[in-house]
Amino acid sequence: MKLITSLVFLMLVFGWSGNGEAANRATPNIVLIFIDDMGYADIGPFGNTEVKTPNLDRFAKEGMKFTSFYATPVCSMSRACLMTGCYNARVSMPGVLFPRDNVGLNPSEVTLAEIVKQKDYATCAIGKWHLGHHPEFMPLRQGFDRFFGLPYSNDMLAGRNGMPPLPLYDNDQVIETEPDQSQLTKRYTEKAIEFIRQHQSKPFFVYLPHTMIHFPLAASADFLGKSKMGLIGDTIEEIDWSVGQIMSTLKELNLDDSTLVVFTSDNGPARREAPPFRGNKGTNLEGGVREPCMMRWPGKIPAGTTCHEIAGNIDILPTFATLVGAELPQDRVLDGRDITSLMYDPKSGPVRDTHLYYSGLKLAAIRQGNWKYFPSSVGGNAGNNKQTNESKAAIYDLSSDLGESNNLAKANPDVVAKLEQEFKARGEEIETNKRPMGRHAD
Numbered sequence: 001m002k003l004i005t006s007l008v009f010l011m012l013v014f015g016w017s018g019n020g021e022a023a024n025r026a027t028p029n030i031v032l033i034f035i036d037d038m039g040y041a042d043i044g045p046f047g048n049t050e051v052k053t054p055n056l057d058r059f060a061k062e063g064m065k066f067t068s069f070y071a072t073p074v075c076s077m078s079r080a081c082l083m084t085g086c087y088n089a090r091v092s093m094p095g096v097l098f099p100r101d102n103v104g105l106n107p108s109e110v111t112l113a114e115i116v117k118q119k120d121y122a123t124c125a126i127g128k129w130h131l132g133h134h135p136e137f138m139p140l141r142q143g144f145d146r147f148f149g150l151p152y153s154n155d156m157l158a159g160r161n162g163m164p165p166l167p168l169y170d171n172d173q174v175i176e177t178e179p180d181q182s183q184l185t186k187r188y189t190e191k192a193i194e195f196i197r198q199h200q201s202k203p204f205f206v207y208l209p210h211t212m213i214h215f216p217l218a219a220s221a222d223f224l225g226k227s228k229m230g231l232i233g234d235t236i237e238e239i240d241w242s243v244g245q246i247m248s249t250l251k252e253l254n255l256d257d258s259t260l261v262v263f264t265s266d267n268g269p270a271r272r273e274a275p276p277f278r279g280n281k282g283t284n285l286e287g288g289v290r291e292p293c294m295m296r297w298p299g300k301i302p303a304g305t306t307c308h309e310i311a312g313n314i315d316i317l318p319t320f321a322t323l324v325g326a327e328l329p330q331d332r333v334l335d336g337r338d339i340t341s342l343m344y345d346p347k348s349g350p351v352r353d354t355h356l357y358y359s360g361l362k363l364a365a366i367r368q369g370n371w372k373y374f375p376s377s378v379g380g381n382a383g384n385n386k387q388t389n390e391s392k393a394a395i396y397d398l399s400s401d402l403g404e405s406n407n408l409a410k411a412n413p414d415v416v417a418k419l420e421q422e423f424k425a426r427g428e429e430i431e432t433n434k435r436p437m438g439r440h441a442d
């Protein structure tokens with residue numbers, strides 16, 4: 001009896017569960033930093049040599065870069081992917097929501113916040129929501145305990161096409177309209193840090209979807225005119241500062257090893273290029289949808305590594321579910337996959353070999369392995385025309401042609417035929433099994 005008591009005592013003291021694997025599987029805090037309109041080449045770790053991003057550079061050295069991480073061409077689509085683990089078409093979320101729209105992310109969807117809520121995480125969304133501005137679609141009704149920020153994009157301002165003044169929310173209250181945008185990055189950062197401090201003793205999930213670097217650009221006095229890349233560079237450097245503030249708070253609170261931080265963006269850059277890719281925001285060329293992505297979790301994610309496998313924002317929800325030990329909904333189809341194997345070992349092999357590219361609700365292209373296929377634009381197909389400058393079906397080998405400039409369709413009719421079939425089948429499956437978006441009854 002004494003021996004058993006001693007053993008129980010030891011187990012309590014050392015947190016030994018009798019199962020080494022379980023003991024190692026402590027669930028992390030999660031900070032998800034989501035930038036608006038940041039392209040692949042906008043920061044140092046992904047090749048930008050003009051802006052100074054020392055905090056993101058350090059992040060890359062201490063974590064893992066993903067070079068084939070997919071979002072979608074525009075804002076609301078990507079946020080739907082992120083929040084549901086599904087392609088936006090699966091949950092019927094079209095391109096961009098506007099203040100006049102009476103739709104939003106269906107409250108019956110199980111969001112990322114609702115997933116971690118199963119394990120009693122404290123949750124907040126600080127920044128731009130953009131999944132419907134009616135109360136039933138907003139963060140407080142979609143699994144978040146706290147919201148501070150804008151319901152939609154920062155260019156949806158009073159007077160533009162009859163739009164109302166842009167509201168800034170604190171939880172469900174509008175506290176200002178048309179806020180000074182040069183202060184948003186700073187204010188969001190302060191609110192996120194405040195939440196981390198308040199909830200440091202329990203697991204937390206901070207979703208930080210910044211308003212910058214979406215037009216109209218604005219930077220605070222500390223950054224305005226300081227970069228070598230004009231105002232866009234100033235906003236990027238302020239975002240880098242914000243990341244640094246978050247990271248130093250985690251260190252100060254001794255939460256560094258117990259917190260996963262993910263940094264990525266919702267779509268390609270607006271009005272500039274994303275080398276080595278072709279295309280930018282709004283297109284399904286790689287420059288429009290392949291995003292800078294980094295993940296950092298000391299002791300778990302190997303430092304200074306790079307993962308080249310296909311991944312994307314649809315994979316975030318199933319991955320976080322695994323990390324926190326939550327159940328995925330069993331009554332519906334999810335498109336994303338758990339990519340924890342890649343996070344622990346970037347060479348562990350692909351989790352999925354296929355990615356679908358949507359233009360709004362229309363399937364526009366498909367990638368399988370290194371082949372990317374755009375259908376013929378005949379019949380008004382959204383996949384081609386202005387994007388590839390090809391009217392017939394086009395295929396590109398992304399292992400050697402990141403710029404999608406060399407259409408190999410003629411020389412590879414078998415590949416074209418296989419991908420054409422795959423494109424059709426996958427598009428039809430989603431069309432058949434899609435779920436409705438939320439409609440505001442009014």
Ligand SMILES: [Ca+2]
Pocket residue numbers: 036037074075214266267
């Ligand atoms: Ca965006």
